[in-house]
Amino acid sequence: MPSLARKTIAVTLLTAGSFACYWTYLTVNQERLLFDARRRPPRDLPDGIVAYSHTVPGGLFRGYVYHADHVGVRDLLFYLPGRGEDVLDTLQFVKWLPAGMGFATFDYRGLGHSDGMPSEAAAVADASQFLLHIRRAFPGVRVHVVGRSLGTGVAIQLADLQDFESLQLITPYDSLLEIVGKRFPLVPLRQLMRHHFDSISHCKKVVQSTKVLLAESDDVVPHACSERLIAAWPGPVALQTIAGTDHFSIVERPETWHALCEFARQVPHHPPERVRKTPPEDHTETGVPLPLPAAR
Structure with missing residues (x-):
């Protein structure tokens, strides 16, 4: 075999092997990479926050509730965080919530x-099980689901499992598969990815009043992705762009929280005949304040 042919074959095999190793790495670690999964050291909860938990394989799922005393609470924002978001940091922004507005959020499994x-x-x-707990713990309180970035895909699917007063999406995408595909163009993601978060398909069943908040500049979720989702929406969508923000800073601005609360309070009350859907339950809930775990 000529020397050039042998070199060509060797380079081809080396390239193919490199791609195979890279694809294998992405496949094996995709949950950690997609969710930016990282544990965080134990911290004291901010004032006014109590913990919630239910059991999951491997331990406990943990959530956090603001205004757990229920005093004067008429509406509650149920916040589904973005990729790798430290929700204990996000809880500092409850200072911008008006009187009568509660708040609940959580760490995804393997995060925080x-x-x-x-x-x-x-x-x-x-998210569905925690929302059931919120409904029982806050009888008569109107719940408004807020998803941010990665959490918008969770929020849209939650709308098909349970009824709630409104759905608000901060920097939403049409499909996580499309977002990731732009970053990894040479990877057969449709075959390798186990978590597509195909919001453009799931949104067709949404009946809740909906608002979308966009950052003025977004390099993570391009506006075109959000616009494709809005175009596929089965009903009207209120749209607002928060000036001077990007994908990360939008949640740090008081204008964002004021916009969320204003829309929530303007949503009409559901008619009494509207029936809430009931999702399957597959975990054991404790729903009581618990100390945070020691770091592992």
Whole structure:
């Protein structure tokens, strides 16, 4: 065999092997990469916040509730965080909530102080079970689901499992598969990715009043992705762009929180005949304040 042919074959095999190793790495670690899964050291909860938990494979799922005393609470924002978001930091922004507005959020499995392995199905199931707890703990309080970035895909699927007063999406995408595909153009993601977060398909069943908040500049979720989702929406969508923000800073601005609360309070009350959907329950809930775990 000529020397050039042998070199060509060797380079081809080396390139193919490199791609195979890279694809294998992405496949094996995709949950950690997609969710930016990282545990965080134990911290004291901010004032006015109490903890919630239910059991999951590998330990406990943990959530956090503001205004758990229920005093004067008429509406509550149920916040589904973005990729790798430290929700204990996000809780500092409850200072911008008006009187009578409660707040609840959580760590996805494997993130923050929640145990277990993150996944699309687990995120939806945990959010649904926590929302059931909120409904029981806050009878008569109107719940408004807010998803941010990665959490918008969870929020849209949650709308098909349970009824709530409104749905608000901060920097939403049409499909996570499309977002990731732009970053990894040479990877067969449709075959390798187990978590597609196909919001453009799931949104067709949404009946809740909906608002979308966009950052003025967004290099993570391009406006075109959000616009494709809005175009596929089955009903009207209120749209607002928060000036001077990007994908990360939008949640740090008081204008964002004021916009969320204003829309929530303007949503009409549901008519009494509207029936709430009931999702399957597959975990054991404790729903009581618990100390955060020691770092592992």
